[in-house]
Amino acid sequence: MLPTLTLTDLDAKTRPGDLFLPLDDGKLICTACGHRCTLKPGQRGVCKVRYNLDGHLLVPFAxxxxxxxxxxxxxxxxxxxxxxxxxxxxxxxxxxxxxxxxxxxxxxxxxxxxxxxxxxxxxxxxxxxxxxxxxxxxxxxxxxxxxxxxxxxxxxxxxxxxxxxxxxxxxxxxxxxxxxxxxxxxxxxxxxxxxxxxxxxxxxxxxxxxxxxxxxxxxxxxxxxxxxxxxxxxxxxxxxxxxxxxxxxxxxxxxxxxxxxxxxxxxxxxxxxxxxxxxxxxxxxxxxxxxxxxxxxxxxxxxxxxxxxNTVCPGCGKTLVTRYGFKVLDNGLVDGACPDCGKRIPGRWTGVDAGTAPAA
Incomplete structure (x- = not known):
């Protein structure tokens, strides 16, 4: 079982944040989300977990x-x-x-x-x-x-x-x-x-x-x-x-x-x-x-x-990846492309350095 934390304990799991714009009098604008919360010292953002402590933005960490x-x-x-x-x-x-x-x-x-x-x-x-x-x-x-x-x-x-x-x-x-x-x-x-x-x-x-x-x-x-x-x-x-x-x-x-x-x-x-x-x-x-x-x-x-x-080739209609729910039953892609017509299918097929395949 995970320990139940008090608010003080939760706030201790923070570090100074990077995503903010400083304002006068210790105020700041948090830029992590579309709310762009303007926070005075002691105020929390809409998210409740990013907050201004004495002019410093503290954010969840570790x-x-x-x-x-x-x-x-x-x-x-x-x-x-x-x-x-x-x-x-x-x-x-x-x-x-x-x-x-x-x-x-x-x-x-x-x-x-x-x-x-x-x-x-x-x-x-x-x-x-x-x-x-x-x-x-x-x-x-x-x-x-x-x-x-x-x-x-x-x-x-x-x-x-x-x-x-x-x-x-x-x-x-x-x-x-x-x-x-x-x-x-x-x-x-x-x-x-x-x-x-x-x-x-x-x-x-x-x-x-x-x-x-x-x-x-x-x-x-x-x-x-x-x-x-x-x-x-x-x-x-x-x-x-x-x-x-x-x-x-x-x-x-x-x-x-x-x-x-x-x-x-x-x-x-x-x-x-x-x-x-x-x-x-x-x-x-x-x-x-x-x-x-x-x-x-x-x-x-x-x-x-x-x-x-299923993923179907938009070029020739061949079924390329067959799924049942979250399970892949068959993957017929060859280097990110349809084996029948050669059309490249956009995605990340082979790992972190593969990049996004261009559309044919």
């Missing part, structure tokens, strides 16, 4: 609140090292307050009394040792919002680079140019949740809709491997209008960005909302294809969504 070895497909990354393992680690806190959060026990620390403050002191070497010991090829920051703990992630990823490990974020995408520049030398992969396509809904979630759209554009333009997920929730974001708007936005950034439309299951404060029907996922996938997206996947209903868990 602990984990969760560590788990998972299939890379669970993140989900479908165009990254298919069938490999990803060591996932997380801290505490989030700049959003989603009522359906599936990681609320760690993300809503200091915001919800039912959430945990438990953690374990950890070093970058220990995380990388664990990844290597279990044969993981990727280290992924997840379980809470990684943008707000980027100083720690960069420290971990610097060590990961020396071990030949791929690095990734599972993020809400509520970023800033400053944080993206900060992580760029050390981060390979970005999975971003595009939760809906509505400014008012994003405000209720605790974020800024346009900051998320801008971050998606910037992440792709900066060369991070990018995959987008929309958790399709009945009665919330499953209208034709909203799903089509999401699909068209992603297509405007790149037709090669994989879009995962995944099924909701009751969780956290939305226990009375039913699961997403398979038909809804199929409808969303059809809209993605109609918008020109080449890779649209339906998730969280393994074996129920036809071939929509």
């Amino acid at each position: 602990y984990t609140a969760g560590v788990q070895n998972d299939p890379i497909e669970k993140k989900p990354f479908f165009h990254v090292l298919p069938g490999s393992e990803a060591l996932s680690f997380g801290m505490l806190g989030c700049d959003f307050r989603c009522a359906y959060c599936q990681n609320w026990f760690t993300s809503q620390t200091l915001r919800d009394d039912r959430a945990t403050q438990s953690s374990r002191p950890t070093t970058p070497g220990e995380l990388c040792d664990l990844a290597v010991r279990h044969g993981s090829k990727t280290l992924v920051s997840t379980y809470n919002e990684p943008l707000i703990t980027s100083e720690w992630a960069v420290e971990v990823f610097k060590e990961a680079r020396t071990r030949g490990l791929v690095t990734g974020y599972v993020s809400n995408g509520h970023g800033t140019p400053e944080v993206l520049d900060y992580v760029r030398p050390w981060l390979d992969l970005f999975k971003i949740d595009l939760k809906c396509y509505d400014d008012k809904k994003y405000k209720l979630l605790g974020g800024n809709f346009h900051e998320v759209l801008d971050t998606i554009r910037q992440v792709h333009a900066m060369g991070f491997w990018t995959e987008i997920v929309t958790l399709v929730i009945p009665g919330y974001n499953d209208s034709d209008q909203e799903l089509n708007a999401i699909a068209e936005f992603i297509a405007s950034v790149s037709l090669d960005i994989p879009w995962h439309v995944t099924a909701f299951h009751p969780d956290y404060k939305m226990g009375d909302t039913g699961r997403t029907p398979v038909e809804t996922l199929q409808r969303a996938r059809s809209m993605g294809h109609a918008a020109g997206l080449r890779y649209v996947y339906a998730g969280n209903r393994p074996g129920e969504v036809g071939d929509s868990e």
